[in-house]
Amino acid sequence: MAGVEAGYFVRALELRSGAELRIKQCDAGDVGCVVWDAALVLAKYLETSSFYRDGLHTFTGKSVVELGSGTGLVGLMAAVLGGESVKDLPPAPDYILVADCIYYEQSLEPLLRTMKELAGKNTCIICCYEERTMGNNPEIEIRFLKLLQADFEIEEIPLDKHDEEYKSEDIHILQIKRKQDH
Numbered sequence: 001m002a003g004v005e006a007g008y009f010v011r012a013l014e015l016r017s018g019a020e021l022r023i024k025q026c027d028a029g030d031v032g033c034v035v036w037d038a039a040l041v042l043a044k045y046l047e048t049s050s051f052y053r054d055g056l057h058t059f060t061g062k063s064v065v066e067l068g069s070g071t072g073l074v075g076l077m078a079a080v081l082g083g084e085s086v087k088d089l090p091p092a093p094d095y096i097l098v099a100d101c102i103y104y105e106q107s108l109e110p111l112l113r114t115m116k117e118l119a120g121k122n123t124c125i126i127c128c129y130e131e132r133t134m135g136n137n138p139e140i141e142i143r144f145l146k147l148l149q150a151d152f153e154i155e156e157i158p159l160d161k162h163d164e165e166y167k168s169e170d171i172h173i174l175q176i177k178r179k180q181d182h
């Protein structure tokens, strides 16, 4: 069958250039082995003209860190779009990208702490998450946003600015910046 090898499933994401990003997704493994829908939505959003609106955003020559990368699709897209590949974690990177990392209680505090320690006053954090209705997921999302608001300004990117094909009512993209007085 096309795209299937023993133990792997190849996820191919077509880029605007016509090239493909191909990720080998394991048949078995933990959450980090899967390309999650939020990663696809965020990766394709980074290619849209809305992201580059008025020349506000570009990855060319910028330092980009992906948190909770799993298979790394979003970071790979940033590299394709010109993001700098760095060996050491840069302080106050230009961009921090986060896909599908808000889903369990124990991850909230470490994720927030990492964002606070890493983000400088000009860092742009782009966080994409899937709204889930299972268990206490709704409360976790609300709690995360509330905690985040203490130190960061949050702007939700409207659905009509997402990629035309890779978008969904239940997948949200947030642009987050440190409050300037923090």
Ligand SMILES: C[S@@+](CC[C@H](N)C(=O)[O-])C[C@H]1O[C@@H](n2cnc3c(N)ncnc32)[C@H](O)[C@@H]1O
Binding pocket: 031, 032, 033, 034, 035, 036, 037, 038, 039, 067, 068, 069, 070, 071, 072, 073, 098, 099, 100, 101, 106, 107, 110, 111
């Ligand atoms: C649902 S997966 C999303 C993976 C990838 N971003 C994507 O969207 O395809 C969540 C990822 O966050 C990582 N993660 C969650 N909590 C973490 C923590 N406290 N420290 C480091 N990584 C964490 C998991 O290992 C996993 O790779």
